[in-house]
Amino acid sequence: DAGVTQSPTHLIKTRGQQVTLRCSPKSGHDTVSWYQQALGQGPQFIFQYYEEEERQRGNFPDRFSGHQFPNYSSELNVNALLLGDSALYLCASSPTGIDSGNTIYFGEGSWLTVV
Amino acid sequence: SQQGEEDPQALSIQEGENATMNCSYKTSINNLQWYRQNSGRGLVHLILIRSNEREKHSGRLRVTLDTSKKSSSLLITASRAADTASYFCATWGTGAQKLVFGQGTRLTINP
Numbered sequence: 001d002a003g004v005t006q007s008p009t010h011l012i013k014t015r016g017q018q019v020t021l022r023c024s025p026k027s028g029h030d031t032v033s034w035y036q037q038a039l040g041q042g043p044q045f046i047f048q049y050y051e052e053e054e055r056q057r058g059n060f061p062d063r064f065s066g067h068q069f070p071n072y073s074s075e076l077n078v079n080a081l082l083l084g085d086s087a088l089y090l091c092a093s094s095p096t097g098i099d100s101g102n103t104i105y106f107g108e109g110s111w112l113t114v115v
Numbered sequence: 116s117q118q119g120e121e122d123p124q125a126l127s128i129q130e131g132e133n134a135t136m137n138c139s140y141k142t143s144i145n146n147l148q149w150y151r152q153n154s155g156r157g158l159v160h161l162i163l164i165r166s167n168e169r170e171k172h173s174g175r176l177r178v179t180l181d182t183s184k185k186s187s188s189l190l191i192t193a194s195r196a197a198d199t200a201s202y203f204c205a206t207w208g209t210g211a212q213k214l215v216f217g218q219g220t221r222l223t224i225n226p
Contacts, residue, residue, distance in 0.1 A: 004157075006157075033213060033214075035214075035216075040218075041218060042203055042205075042216030042217050042218045042219055043158070043203075043205075043214075043216045044216070045213040045214065045215070048212050048213060055212055056212040056213060058213065088155070090157060090158065092214075103148070103160055103163050104148065104160070104214060105160060106150070106157045106158035106159075106160070107157050108156055108157035109156070109157045111155070
């Protein structure tokens with residue numbers, strides 16, 4: 001049973017460019033969330049997708065956008081990259097009924113460096 | 116913004132000793148989850164404790180939750196070098212759709 005998978009694992013982008021990160025949730029999970037983790041900090045919630053719609057959003061600018069596909073996989077897009085966007089981007093998945101408090105599983109993350 | 120605050124920020128102990136990490140939070144919760152993160156890697160789920168539970172065990176891990184004090188603790192017994200990692204508590208708030216993490220405790224186990 002594959003866990004949460006993310007790609008790419010590492011990438012380097014130039015300031016002002018755009019990036020797309022991808023995530024496949026754990027089998028049987030239909031809810032995907034994205035978190036940003038700066039070096040030395042705890043992860044910060046970006047947004048959550050369920051039934052192909054953004055269900056909740058954290059305190060991130062509109063440069064951060066996402067998408068969920070019918071197979072529950074998800075993409076995170078960041079436009080007009082800033083140096084401060086350099087971070088580990090984590091995808092998390094969970095099954096329906098997350099409101100009741102199910103275990104949330106994370107992928108290995110995508111390391112983004114903006115130069 | 117971070118809701119959880121872990122204490123201590125860093126902990127260094129000898130192999131075989133017990134390690135205790137504490138977490139405090141600010142709002143009412145449905146559950147609290149502890150994660151481990153090895154350097155530069157993803158988060159590994161350790162244990163989930165619901166708001167109506169006071170203590171849970173999993174192998175060498177023991178988690179307590181005191182909702183009246185809005186605090187939790189993670190105890191790792193008989194520590195091993197492989198336990199060296201950062202440990203995060205994360206709360207799932209009442210009516211929330213997300214986990215809110217603390218800044219973590221960096222645990223070092225010395226051989």
